[in-house]
Amino acid sequence: MALYDDFEVKPYISPERDLATEEFKPVPRKNMELLADDLLAGDIILLWRIRFGTFANDTVYSKYFEYSYGINGPAHMQTLIEKGYAYEESAFDSLDHISATLKKKILKSKDVKGLSKMKAADLDQALKDHFSEEELGTFFKVRGYALTEKGEKAIDDHPQVIDRHPKKKF
Structure with a gap:
């Protein structure tokens, strides 16, 4: 997409999306700028969500990972695990x-x-x-995700990403 030609990293756009019929709002450039260790803002948000202790392998990924942060949530989760930022918990x-x-x-x-x-x-x-x-x-397949020290540090090193993310009002 020409809109993203000069972006450092091109946002992920799911093949199932119909950009011709949906109201399209571009991913902000700042969300596609590489941070330390080739992380993106969406990776920091994914780590932040894991920190809550409720994220598991059966969790549905919010659309904002793609629409606002330009990442494929499940694929980035695998990368975060491979890079040692998070891990899948035991039974x-x-x-x-x-x-x-x-x-x-x-x-x-x-x-x-x-x-x-x-x-x-x-x-x-x-x-x-x-x-x-x-x-x-053998009795259940759901496994939680947890952060490693490296994952905790990545969140702590990028508070500006969390600060920009819309928070729910309780």
Whole structure:
């Protein structure tokens, strides 16, 4: 697209987008300028989202990653993992991403008793007592993402990117 000819990095535009019919707003140039280690503003926002502790391998990527930051969210997540900024958590570390109902169902497979009286922390402990990492991992596929020290530093080194990002009002 000629609009982006002089950009340092060309924004990602999904092949599914129909630019002829949609209202098109260009990705800001500042979001396509390379930061340290060839990161883009969208990478910093992706790391920031991971920091909340709610981002997992089943999370739907917001359209703003493409529309405002010019990145393919899932592809950039893989790159951030490969570069050591984030990692996919283990099954045990991902327990906060599954429901108590599923935890009880998993424990029932081992005939664990007293499940109705257990609180979340009790369920997690019972899972740790009765399952190995490999065995637990066969019951669910969702895995959380977490930051490494390198990922935390990248966010801290680029507060201006976070400051520019629109925040929800609560």
